[in-house]
Every structure is written in structure tokens, then in C-alpha cells.
Amino acid sequence: MTCPNCECLQARIRELEAQVARTSETSHQPPSQDQAWKKKPKSERHRGVRSSGGQIGHPGTTLKMNPSPDEVVVLPMTGSCTCGQHWNEVEVHDLLARQVLDLPEVQLHVTEYQAEVKMCPRCHQRQQAAFPVDVRGQVQYGPRFQGLAVYLNVAQFLPFKRVGDVLETLCGQRPSEGTLALHLNLATERLAGFEVSLKEALLEEPVLHVDETGSTVKGKLAWVHVISSKQLTLYGHDPHRGSAAIQAMGVLPRYRGVLMHDAWLTYFQLAARHALCNAHLLRELRFLHEQLHQDWAGELRAALQRVYHQHKAGTLTPAEKAAFLVQFDALLEAGLVSNPAAEPVPKQRGRAKQSPGRNLALRCQKHRDKVLRFLHEDDVPFDNNQAERDIRMVCVKRKISGGFRSAAGGKNFCRIRSYLSTLQKQGLSTYKGLISIFRNQVLLPQLSFSR
Incomplete structure (x- = not known):
């Protein structure tokens, strides 16, 4: 039965209006739950005194001439001067140069390895030369192609079908989805040592940022957790959101520095020193x-x-x-x-809301x-903007290509993404890093910092 008290009705109306008015800019609600009809959220940034665009004294950036061009095309003077002199009879006085920067024609470079086979003339034993250790199949893709495929999936968040579309368009070759999955599995396997070292390095950081977001596996809710600093990033994928996932990642239970977070109760159960966003x-x-x-x-x-x-x-x-x-x-x-304390409701268990x-x-x-x-x-x-920036990339992935087909796929993504994010934070090439993985010579970022 509705309470006849007018004040109760007014309070209930205010409560419902407040619920409708909540957005990602006025609560913990994620932006994905904002209603389209609500006005655009206001920025927390203070308006600066400078106008937009380049500032006075800013050096600017522009294309620069390359001192060593790959190809030089000389444009000869033809015809005659107005006085009748033929230009082909006159020596060149000067050259004016303009350059065009363009991509070369993209096509796969095929390297064929031919192992010599010989028969011993004395014992008639048959022997052959050894193939390179990374050349295992009759026909296979090389590290640059493999690195590009993984880059498109993990760095640019393209689903397998669109990765195949891009590679077919650029290179004229379309790998199967099974082949792409094998590339991800191989990269994940070879980054196992990096992840172990990364976790140990995070324990030495004076401040860590943490956050989490939903990520589906076969349509069922799972979670991606991030632990990061200015130089390092660790992602973890787990079916749980709470302490079980934190224990599985193996960092925060051992951490004793300052942990920056959004006041989620589970984080307060950790022994670290806490700071709130x-x-x-x-x-x-x-x-x-x-x-x-x-x-x-x-x-x-x-x-x-x-x-x-x-x-x-x-x-x-x-x-x-x-x-x-x-x-x-x-x-x-x-x-x-x-906001005075609400009185307990008769016959209602628990604390009053x-x-x-x-x-x-x-x-x-x-x-x-x-x-x-x-x-x-x-x-x-x-x-806690550091963690929010890092976890936002997972939200972008979710928006572009959805969730994961398997729990293993989620773990693969998180380990490779941890590597790429750490490289990027330290100004290293993510593409060269991926190539190094498939050459089995992993380019390691800096994991130890002097304090």
C-alpha cells in the first residue's frame, strides 16, 4: 500500500528523478549505460586561456626531404628558349627537387630454403642439411606477416574475419582463422617469461592503478582486470570479478605500495596502502x-x-x-x-538505506x-586515470569485435596486450616487438627502474 504521507511521496519522486539523471559523469555508471537522449556530459577540465590550434612559437611538424631517396627521376628540359636556343644543347645550371613519399607495392616476399641432401660414397649413408629452427612447415608465413596479423587483432581489435580481409587486400593472401589462432597461441607461449618478469616488476612500483571491466566469453559475463603504472601494464582475464581473480593474477596480494582505485570494497581487503580516485x-x-x-x-x-x-x-x-x-x-x-540518517523501517531486516x-x-x-x-x-x-585509460582499450575492443570465443582466447589477448601496452608506454615499436616474438628473440621492455 502506498504511504499516504505527502513527504514520503515527494522523497520517492526525488529518488526516482535522481536515478534517471545519473550519467557516467555524475556517478560510477559506465559510459556504455548512458542514455542517448541525455545531454553530453560536461568536462571536468578547466577552460584554458589559450586558443585552440598551434600556439605562437610552436615549431610545428611537416614532411621533410629525405637525403637518400630510393629512386630519382630527372625531368629534362625540352624544347627551345624564346630566342631559339635548343635546351638540349645547354648544360644543366641547377636542379630543383620535390619528393613524393608513398608505399611500395605490397606483396609477399617468398624465401625458399633448399637443404642439400648428400650420400656418403664410403658408407652410403644419406644426410641432409638442417633447415632453420623456425622453418618447420612445407609452406608457412614469416615473422613479419605473423606480427602484422597479431597486431591487427590485438592492437587494433579487428576480429579474425576483418584481419583476413585486410591481409588479403594488402598482401594478396588470406590466412584461415585457425592459422590466426595459432599465431596468437604461439605469441602467448613465447611471452610467458615476460609476464612473470612483469609481475615482479609491478611489485616494485611505488604506485599502482587498478580497475576492471566486463568481457564476455561465449556470451557469458567474465572480467578483464588491469594493474598498471606509467611504464608497465598487466591485463588479466578471469570468470570472476572479486578476490578470486585478484589472487589468480598474483600481484596485488603481495603488493605493499600505494594502490589507487575507485573505492571498490574488494580492493580494501588488500594489505596495500590505499588512495582513492x-x-x-x-x-x-x-x-x-x-x-x-x-x-x-x-x-x-x-x-x-x-x-x-x-x-x-x-x-x-x-x-x-x-x-x-x-x-x-x-x-x-x-x-x-x-542528509540526516534514515530511520529503520519497521519489520525490515538489515540497515536502513x-x-x-x-x-x-x-x-x-x-x-x-x-x-x-x-x-x-x-x-x-x-x-585513477592511468588505469581508466588502460582499461578503456578493452572497452574499445569489446565495442569493435565483441567478446571472446573461449577463456583461452581472453587470456591470450590479455598477455599479448600487456606486452604491447608496456612497449607503447616506453616509446618502443609494437610492430617490431611482435616481429621479435615470431623470430623467437623477444624484444623486452625495461622492467627495472631506479627510484
Whole structure:
């Protein structure tokens, strides 16, 4: 039966309106769940004073002349001068050059290995020369072709069919889906040692970022987890989201540095020192201020942004820092006053459901040191954007080619993607890295950093 109390009805209406108004910019809701009809989310970035485009004094970039062109085409002067002199009788005074940079015609380069076979004239024993260790089949693809196929699938997220389309268009050869799967399996096998070393290197990082996102296997929900830093990235694929997956990856249970995350309860069970993402906090404060009209949330959001930018620029004085900490506590108290505790519902088990504003204020009070750790430790960032950027690539893959056909396919993708992301962060060529895998001479990124 509906409660006849008008205040209860109004509260319920406000609650439903707030649910409808939630977006990825005002809550933990992922962007994929945003409704198309909702207005475009506002950016948290402050508007700069500079105009868009290149700035005054910016050197710019343009194509440069190559001092060693592959081909030179001389264009002769023909005909005659206006005075009647034939140009073919005149010596060249100067040459003006223009260059065209283009791709050569793409076609597979076929190398045939012919192993000599000889018969011993004394004992009549038949012997043959050894083929290279990586030439095992009668006809097979080489490391550049294999590297390109894996690059298209794991780096550009193309499904097998489209990988075949691209290779057939460029190279005139279409590998089967089974062959592509074998390439991925081989790359995964040869990167096993890299992954072991990567996990050990992550344990030495002062700050790690973590996040997770859904990833289906045969239509069933699974999860991709990421553990990353500025220089390193580790992805893991698991049917579970919680502690079982974290244990399986084998890094976080042993980690004792600062762990940056979005306040997911499972992460708090780890022994690391925790820091909370303030980008999430800013989105939640925006929701409370703009949708629920709670002024304390708007003031706290503005104060948090101000002190962050001052801290980042190195202009935050000790007095300003102390004043902010006092203001932070006072605004949280104001939030609790604006969101009084809900009374227990008669005959209802468990704790009474609290309002979003009260839950946020209580969380910030409980984890005050974790929210504000960026102010006290220079190595700790303000937000968890590093992990969100890394996990976004998995979301792009999901959007382009969907989920995985098998759990093994998910694990293959994550191990190879860990390698490519780490190479990219360190400014190394991902394509050359893939070629090195198929030559069985894996190009290893730097895994040890002096602190």
C-alpha cells in the first residue's frame, strides 16, 4: 500500500528523478549505460586561456626531404628558349627537387630454403642439411606477416574475419582463422617469461592503478582486470570479478605500495596502502549539486578542484593547505546535516538505506586519509586515470569485435596486450616487438627502474 504521507511521496519522486539523471559523469555508471537522449556530459577540465590550434612559437611538424631517396627521376628540359636556343644543347645550371613519399607495392616476399641432401660414397649413408629452427612447415608465413596479423587483432581489435580481409587486400593472401589462432597461441607461449618478469616488476612500483571491466566469453559475463603504472601494464582475464581473480593474477596480494582505485570494497581487503580516485568523487559531487541541489557538494567540489590545481602547479602554501583541510571536514559535516540518517523501517531486516549524499559524506570521512593522500605524498596522483585509460582499450575492443570465443582466447589477448601496452608506454615499436616474438628473440621492455 502506498504511504499516504505527502513527504514520503515527494522523497520517492526525488529518488526516482535522481536515478534517471545519473550519467557516467555524475556517478560510477559506465559510459556504455548512458542514455542517448541525455545531454553530453560536461568536462571536468578547466577552460584554458589559450586558443585552440598551434600556439605562437610552436615549431610545428611537416614532411621533410629525405637525403637518400630510393629512386630519382630527372625531368629534362625540352624544347627551345624564346630566342631559339635548343635546351638540349645547354648544360644543366641547377636542379630543383620535390619528393613524393608513398608505399611500395605490397606483396609477399617468398624465401625458399633448399637443404642439400648428400650420400656418403664410403658408407652410403644419406644426410641432409638442417633447415632453420623456425622453418618447420612445407609452406608457412614469416615473422613479419605473423606480427602484422597479431597486431591487427590485438592492437587494433579487428576480429579474425576483418584481419583476413585486410591481409588479403594488402598482401594478396588470406590466412584461415585457425592459422590466426595459432599465431596468437604461439605469441602467448613465447611471452610467458615476460609476464612473470612483469609481475615482479609491478611489485616494485611505488604506485599502482587498478580497475576492471566486463568481457564476455561465449556470451557469458567474465572480467578483464588491469594493474598498471606509467611504464608497465598487466591485463588479466578471469570468470570472476572479486578476490578470486585478484589472487589468480598474483600481484596485488603481495603488493605493499600505494594502490589507487575507485573505492571498490574488494580492493580494501588488500594489505596495500590505499588512495582513492578523486575524479570519481568529483562526478558524484556534481550529481549531488546539480541534480539534488545540495550546495555543500558544489562547494566541496570547487574547493577540491582548486587545491588540486594549486598543488599541481606548486603554488599551494602550507596555510592554504591547512585551511582546505578544515574546510573539507566542515563541508562533510554540512553534508551529514543536509542528509540526516534514515530511520529503520519497521519489520525490515538489515540497515536502513541511506541517501547518496549521506553515503558519500560518510565514505569521505571514513577514508579521509585515502581521499587526500595526493596532498601529502608527491608520488600519489589525484585520480585513477592511468588505469581508466588502460582499461578503456578493452572497452574499445569489446565495442569493435565483441567478446571472446573461449577463456583461452581472453587470456591470450590479455598477455599479448600487456606486452604491447608496456612497449607503447616506453616509446618502443609494437610492430617490431611482435616481429621479435615470431623470430623467437623477444624484444623486452625495461622492467627495472631506479627510484
